Amino acid sequence: MPVDTLSEVLRAIRLRGAVFYAVTVGPEWAVAAPASAEVAAMVVPGAGRVIEYHVLLEGTAWASLPGQPPVRMAPGDIVMFPQGDAHVMASAPGVPPLPFSMDWMRDTHALPKPLPLAIDGNNLTWGEAVRQPDGHSDIVCGFLGCDHGPFNPLLEALPRLLHVPADGDGAWLRQAMLQAACGMAGHGGGGGSTPGGGALAERISETMFIDAVRRHAARLPEHATGWLAGLRDRQVGRALALIHADPRHPWNVAELARAAALSRSAFCERFARLLGVSPARYLARWRMEVAATLLRQGPASVAAIAFEVGYESEAAFTRAFARLVGMPPSRWRAAPPH
Known part of the structure; x- marks a missing residue:
């Protein structure tokens, strides 16, 4: 693992x-x-x-x-x-x-x-x-x-x-x-x-x-699915390690599939079967998790956090954050813990 x-x-x-x-x-x-x-x-x-x-x-x-x-x-x-x-x-x-x-x-x-x-x-x-x-x-x-x-x-x-x-x-x-x-x-x-x-x-x-x-x-059984099962899987686990090591990088399916030593179609099928989402969706969600943590833990500007998680502009990041999280970054930062 x-x-x-x-x-x-x-x-x-x-x-x-x-x-x-x-x-x-x-x-x-x-x-x-x-x-x-x-x-x-x-x-x-x-x-x-x-x-x-x-x-x-x-x-x-x-x-x-x-x-x-x-x-x-x-x-x-x-x-x-x-x-x-x-x-x-x-x-x-x-x-x-x-x-x-x-x-x-x-x-x-x-x-x-x-x-x-x-x-x-x-x-x-x-x-x-x-x-x-x-x-x-x-x-x-x-x-x-x-x-x-x-x-x-x-x-x-x-x-x-x-x-x-x-x-x-x-x-x-x-x-x-x-x-x-x-x-x-x-x-x-x-x-x-x-x-x-x-x-x-x-x-x-x-x-x-x-x-x-x-x-x-x-102790998870061999047929288990979910994030921990994906982490344990040799191919999907490699892709997850790359995403988590550098969420700023613009990872695409071709790069992740190469790292997993699988074809693009086989990698996407295996990833989705274990985690229930596509690699692109997982990357987007993990970036929002990292951004939410940075918003709560420090005084960094929204623009700086946007760059930290792989967005070239504050506006693009704000739109993506609001779409996935349900509120803009500034509101998340001010809201009580969820």
């Missing part, structure tokens, strides 16, 4: 780890988690998208989305919800979930993180009040914020529920999360009392996401 292409896209989304909880639960439990958009402003202010994740440290847990079969987790497993869906975490399928309430999140918003929580039946406690229930399970729960440009191919390619089983490649995660939780998973304590605990949790969360994406890509 052309890892540099994946790294380029991962950098574009600017991951930011945030609120982090060390949760201990009793033998029978279930919690309904809201769509991330409902809590985004509180947990990661200013993020374009918020991704909720859970890592099972000890015990058992099931993760489920409406309309999909539940997923059983083993210790060390990760589940993420890249599209921000409401979901249920439970000790077993069918356990009635404790409804989510914003009250406890508001009450704990200002407390240092990582923060210990305990759920025992319908009782929720945190901080010094946490006690370890009998037959408990320990789960790390947190949120990742990221920039969400108009056409980030990675975020679009990820499933609604991303389950990454613990294995040899991911064995480090469980120990890292235990360390990040400052030994508080399943124990009382003044959340975040260890200096640097919050920053450590944030960095580990960001690394965890990158590792989860890489392992998910490695």
Whole structure:
């Protein structure tokens, strides 16, 4: 897999780890988690998208989305919800979930993180009040914020529920999360009392996401389609690497097909089958993603950004941006994160 292409896209989304909880639960439990958009402003202010994740440290847990079969987790497993869906975490399928309430999140918003929580039946406690229930399970729960440009191919390619089983490649995660939780998973304590605990949790969360994406890509079946499958494909992956390495270049089908060692027709068919768009359309969309990032991250003029992404005039770039994104560049720059 052309890892540099994946790294380029991962950098574009600017991951930011945030609120982090060390949760201990009793033998029978279930919690309904809201769509991330409902809590985004509180947990990661200013993020374009918020991704909720859970890592099972000890015990058992099931993760489920409406309309999909539940997923059983083993210790060390990760589940993420890249599209921000409401979901249920439970000790077993069918356990009635404790409804989510914003009250406890508001009450704990200002407390240092990582923060210990305990759920025992319908009782929720945190901080010094946490006690370890009998037959408990320990789960790390947190949120990742990221920039969400108009056409980030990675975020679009990820499933609604991303389950990454613990294995040899991911064995480090469980120990890292235990360390990040400052030994508080399943124990009382003044959340975040260890200096640097919050920053450590944030960095580990960001690394965890990158590792989860890489392992998910490695496990894709041979017949898979989508951006990650295209990245893994030898011929299409070469073309994607060229586009991402130099989006300013006026790439055409002939050049990309030569790099992929395919005829023009075979290359276009393979590219469209895997990615669902033509090479020209993909290039145009990635240029807009790069431009949107530059518009948000710095003071460069629209004209300078137009040149940076391969347009000879500001007017041509502005027309293309408005056509693909739905608003002109100046409005995108001024708008709140999407």
